[in-house]
Amino acid sequence: MDRRSLIKHAGIAGVLAAGVAPAVHAxxxxxxxxxxxxxxxxxxxxxxxxxxxxxxxxxxxxxxxxxxxxxxxxxxxxxxxxxxxxxxxxxxxxxxxxxxxxxxxxxxxxxxxxxxxxxxxxxxxxxxxxxxxxxxxxxxxxxxxxxxxxTGTQMGGWYRKEINTVEDLKGLKMRMGGGLFGEAMQKLGVVSQNMPAGEVYQALEKGTLDACEFVGPYDDEKLGFNKVAPYYYYPGWWEGGxxxxxxxxxxxxxxxxxxxxxxxxxxxxxxxxxxxxxxxxFNPIALKKLVGAKTQLKAFSKELMDAGFKASMEVFAEHEAKSPEFKKIHQDMRAFQRDQILWGRFSEFRYDSYMTSVKL
Missing domain, CATH: 3.40.190.170 (Bacterial extracellular solute-binding protein, family 7)
Structure with a gap:
């Protein structure tokens, strides 16, 4: 009888009694x-x-x-x-x-x-x-x-001034986590900067940054961004999850x-x-605290979201043209996403839409 069969039939007590220890102990x-x-x-x-x-x-x-x-x-x-x-x-x-x-x-x-x-x-x-x-x-x-x-869908970040139109993004010095988002935002006029989270607060305070994005309310509150940038935008279209x-x-x-x-x-x-x-x-609790501390929640306009989508698709096309491997992975992800969005119409999206319309 092999070791796995012995453990299955005799149990751990029987194994130890028989003087045979599980492999991890050896x-x-x-x-x-x-x-x-x-x-x-x-x-x-x-x-x-x-x-x-x-x-x-x-x-x-x-x-x-x-x-x-x-x-x-x-x-x-x-x-x-x-x-x-x-x-x-x-x-x-x-x-x-x-x-x-x-x-x-x-x-x-x-x-x-x-x-x-x-x-x-x-x-x-x-x-x-x-x-x-x-x-x-x-x-x-x-x-x-x-x-x-x-992290789930992230927030759209902290800004020292209001962002009402695409024009408001031009020349904005913004800390971004990295990735293709920075390239898309550069197309919209943003000066993208990648730096560790621990350095961002001081840069915002000194004015060497105009905006930053990190994760969401729970982490952002810990990092104190609300103290140096009052406008908190949503959603983070560059990080749906x-x-x-x-x-x-x-x-x-x-x-x-x-x-x-x-x-x-x-x-x-x-x-x-x-x-x-x-x-x-933890995010809902932290968001309530931030709003209570005078954080100003703002939704990105459809104009800005549409501009972000257009710029992002241009970035993907440029990388696909340069890299067959990039294209293979991107196209596989988008095919999977299309099926997920279709399913979501009949499940999560419909349910969530109704639940946000009723009083609990």
């Missing part, structure tokens, strides 16, 4: 390090790394541990891909679109303008072609990917036993679900 202890692109103050995003670490340790009975290091502890926030590629660390936690300077395809691992929502992204990655396509691309960087959680990712060193993962690989996969799933649930639970 494994050599493994110690990994994870470098995050985020500060510890963001208990949602950075917290998913900590949840992963705690879950992994519990699943392995302490045989497999992964220490989690905030942005700047081991390397700069945007140095994590190089660190994975060079095997400096075994894992990273980041937003893939930070690295479109290396290749624009990185954006599809996180968010693209007018892209997928959180649930759509999860479905495309895990049951569409998303994970397969992205990991084929990431292989060039010695990376395997797993979801670290999704931003996926944060665990990047895993492919060689380190391959060197693990099948049991330890399964534990890594399970721990990432627990962490991803927890992070998304936190955002859904």
């Amino acid at each position: 494994q050599t202890a493994v110690r990994w390090r994870m470098a995050s692109s985020f500060p510890k103050s963001l208990d949602t995003i950075f917290g998913s790394g900590e949840t992963f670490s705690k879950t992994l340790k519990a699943l392995s009975g302490g045989k497999f541990e992964c220490s989690v290091h905030a942005a700047g502890e081991l390397m700069p926030p945007f140095g994590v891909v190089d660190a994975i590629q060079n095997s400096t660390v075994e894992m990273a936690q980041t937003a893939p679109y930070y690295f479109t300077g290396k290749n624009s395809i990185f954006a599809f691992g996180c968010a693209v303008p007018f892209g997928l929502t959180a649930r759509q992204m999860d479905a495309w990655m895990e049951h569409g072609n998303g994970r397969k396509l992205m990991d084929a691309f990431y292989a060039e960087y010695n990376i395997k990917s797993r979801s670290a959680g999704n 931003a996926e944060l990712e665990f990047f895993i060193n492919a060689k380190a993962y391959a060197a693990l036993t099948p049991e330890f690989q399964a534990m890594v996969d399970a721990a990432t799933a627990v962490a991803a679900r927890d992070m998304t649930a936190k955002y859904d639970a």
